[in-house]
């Protein structure tokens with residue numbers, strides 16, 4: 024599911040960096056192409072169109088509210104989809120059906136956008152707050168974010184905070200509670216390439232690490248955690264490597280489980296419609 028948000032991230036970082044530096048030096052190589060199967064039909068309109076299609080084609084088994092029905096054995100689609108963990112996985116279920124079950128493929132002439140609109144609709148159910156019970160307290164989470172958690176050192180919400188991580192103002196729309204929890208407990212699991220860093224060892228042995236801004240055959244530019252920009256000619260450094268792990272620490276040691284739940288509840292409440 025995260026793949027979908029790549030463009031949002033890029034746009035965000037772009038704004039952030041341009042603001043921070045006041046320079047138009049961003050001419051970065053495209054990284055998005057590594058994921059080929061992104062849902063490009065994921066707007067509010069697509070969700071509505073997908074919902075109408077769902078009522079016609081799917082509700083007789085899965086129910087009008089998509090919560091499943093006992094008569095048909097079709098499962099609840101508003102929680103976790105057990106047979107798929109990505110958008111593309113859900114796409115494949117709808118496109119190919121589930122062999123040996125009543126879940127048949129959509130008609131072969133169904134256009135791709137239509138299938139993706141169904142995926143968008145199903146996702147919208149899954150992260151609909153009305154379908155989710157959270158144990159944490161959003162208010163407690165909000166204060167942890169700026170106090171004990173120090174999350175605001177790196178993340179912006181509503182225009183305040185740091186720029187070393189993605190803006191989280193609408194993160195509740197992009198990630199579901201499980202994903203939010205993984206982001207805090209196991210940040211290396213899903214790192215968007217935009218947040219990979221470069222570690223550069225200079226000839227004198229000193230090391231610079233930062234987000235990759237630009238790279239071509241001969242040169243490299245990175246921005247370090249103090250927002251200082253570094254430029255290197257590749258033939259003038261000793262070595263460089265790409266670091267694909269997150270610069271965000273895991274919080275399993277520093278926050279209690281209850282505190283993590285509070286932060287999940289707070290972040291999940293961050294969405295456009297409230």
Ligand code: HEC
Nearest residue numbers: 080081084096097098104105106116117121124125126141
């Ligand atoms: C004839 C009844 C029927 C219809 C119509 C139907 N489904 Fe299903 N669907 C099922 C059944 C039964 C399963 C469970 C199969 C299994 O895993 O054993 C299922 C499973 C699924 C799953 C996987 C759920 C999970 O948790 O892994 C998805 C996603 C899904 N259906 C989406 C759709 C969509 C979208 C449509 C409409 C295009 C649709 N279904 C139409 C019966 C149906």
Ligand code: HEC
Nearest residue numbers: 172173174177187188189206210213214218269270271286
């Ligand atoms: C040292 C800087 C830093 C700190 C401190 C930090 N983060 Fe992060 N965070 C990042 C970076 C960089 C990423 C992007 C890479 C990744 O996915 O891990 C990220 C990603 C995330 C994401 C996923 C965002 C998305 O759009 O996928 C969430 C949620 C998040 N952080 C929440 C938190 C919370 C809550 C705290 C405080 C408990 C926190 N972060 C503290 C740097 C930080």
